[in-house]
Amino acid sequence: MNNSQKVPFVDLYAQYLSIKGEIDHAIERTIKESSYIGGKPVVGFEQEFAQYCKLPYVISCGNGTDSIEILLKASGIGAGDEVIVPAITWISSAEAVTAIGAKPVFVDIEADYFTINPALIEAAITPRTKAIIPVHLYGHPADMPAIMEIARKHNLFVLEDCAQSHGAAINGQLAGTFGHAASFSFYPGKNLGAYGDAGAMATADQALAEKARMIANHGQQGKHNHLMEGRNSRLDGLQAAILSAKLPHLDKWTEMRINNASRYDAVLQSIGKVQSPKVKEGYKHVFHLYVLKVNERENLQKKLAASGIDTAIHYPTALPFLACYSHYGHVPNDFPVAHANQQNILSIPMYAELTNEQISYIAGVIGEN
Known part of the structure; x- marks a missing residue:
């Protein structure tokens, strides 16, 4: 066997070279317009990604972890509540639960598909259970039809963690459109990746979207109108422009x-x-x-x-x-x-x-x- 080859785990530079002109133009335009925070690049990407996701509301934010935490908080989950999380996933899915004062309750996975096992979810539900976070791990969707049936039965909020599943689907329906909301990461190595940290939230629920946007932007509804304490979790213009160039x-x-x-x-x-x-x-x-x-x-x-x-x-x-x-x-x-x-x-x-x-x-x- 020839040992002279080098195969990287992921080759982001090869991807850049394949669309170099589009990326360079997007960066140059953003710098020329000084659209570094908010503005046209961010608004444009949110609209484009909403079209891609087939959902009416996309709210960009600083990273995928923030997107989970903000959506949980916007849904009213907090201290004393429990949230069901798969036993294997990146820690963000669980630490976001703890960050809002709730408790992650772990459920084992399906042996063949690495995603949460719906057959085990009901046994983990208690009077304190408020939500389920199915993770579409490695790019394979969790069994959303079964999970949504359980959620409806027990009146639970469902937040799909789509960090690894941009474009995944079940019988033609996109992952992220089954639950009440979806969380996305655009970490550089993701299938749709920025050149730094970046994230987004997607939902069909207007009230949830408005609250999530307020939380991500210091609790503001319009400049200096702080209706609540929020946080600073914004997608910057350069990352938005890069994501818009990549999305097609x-x-x-x-x-x-x-x-x-x-x-x-x-x-x-x-x-x-x-x-x-x-x-x-x-x-x-x-x-x-x-x-x-x-x-x-x-x-x-x-x-x-x-x-x-x-x-x-x-x-x-x-x-x-x-x-x-x-x-x-x-x-x-x-x-x-x-x-x-x-x-x-x-x-x-x-x-x-x-x-x-x-x-x-x-x-x-x-x-x-």
């Missing part, structure tokens, strides 16, 4: 990711040493990450690194077992699927610009004895 390419990039996943599936199936990601029938997986299940993960990761192939683990510790949540006293049997995944998941390179040659090279290294 998102669907094309998504199809390229899906095609790359199919190529991975085909070559890895013939090798048989790893389990490729599964996709539920009728679900559109947008492959923010391509996550394998493997035995002897450390050995494989070392072998790939020695061959110049970057990998990562998303996530090495399930949320209930992190030190910051140790006071809940959870044990492995509480979340057996999430606990098992800690040991055997491995993310390999996945991005639109990944070539057939690179995919073949990665699969070849995986298949080596």
Whole structure:
């Protein structure tokens, strides 16, 4: 095997080069107009992303974590309340709950799809439960029809965490449009990424949208009219302009990711040493990450690194077992699927610009004895 190749985990520079003229023009125009905070770039992106999401209201903010916290606060959730969160996700989904004084209640995931297991949600509901945060992890949507049925039965607020699922769908309906609101991150490595931190909230609820916008902008309804104490969480003009330049390419990039996943599936199936990601029938997986299940993960990761192939683990510790949540006293049997995944998941390179040659090279290294 030729060990001279270098395959990065994600290649943001390759993406930039593919639309360099559009990005450079967007940045130059923003600087020329001095539209650094608010203004046309931000308003324009909010309108464009609302059209993309097929929702009437998009409120931009500083980052994806803020978007979860602000939406929870805007919905009236606070001290003493409980919010159901999947046992495996990035910590933002849970720490935003704690930040508003509520308690995250963890629920195990589906073994094949990495998303929250709807069959386990009702057992976690108590009189204090006010919301569910389904996370469309790695780009595969959670089972929103089942989750919404439970939410309606128990009168729960549903906030879809779409940080990794821009453009994902279930039977043609976009992720983010099933619940009462959706949270988005535009962290640089996301399927739609800015060149710094950035986030947004989306909803069909006008009252929720108005309150979320006030919270994100110091509690103001118009300049100097502070109806409540809020915070400073704003999308800056440069990031908005960059996102507007990228958004028209998102669907094309998504199809390229899906095609790359199919190529991975085909070559890895013939090798048989790893389990490729599964996709539920009728679900559109947008492959923010391509996550394998493997035995002897450390050995494989070392072998790939020695061959110049970057990998990562998303996530090495399930949320209930992190030190910051140790006071809940959870044990492995509480979340057996999430606990098992800690040991055997491995993310390999996945991005639109990944070539057939690179995919073949990665699969070849995986298949080596």
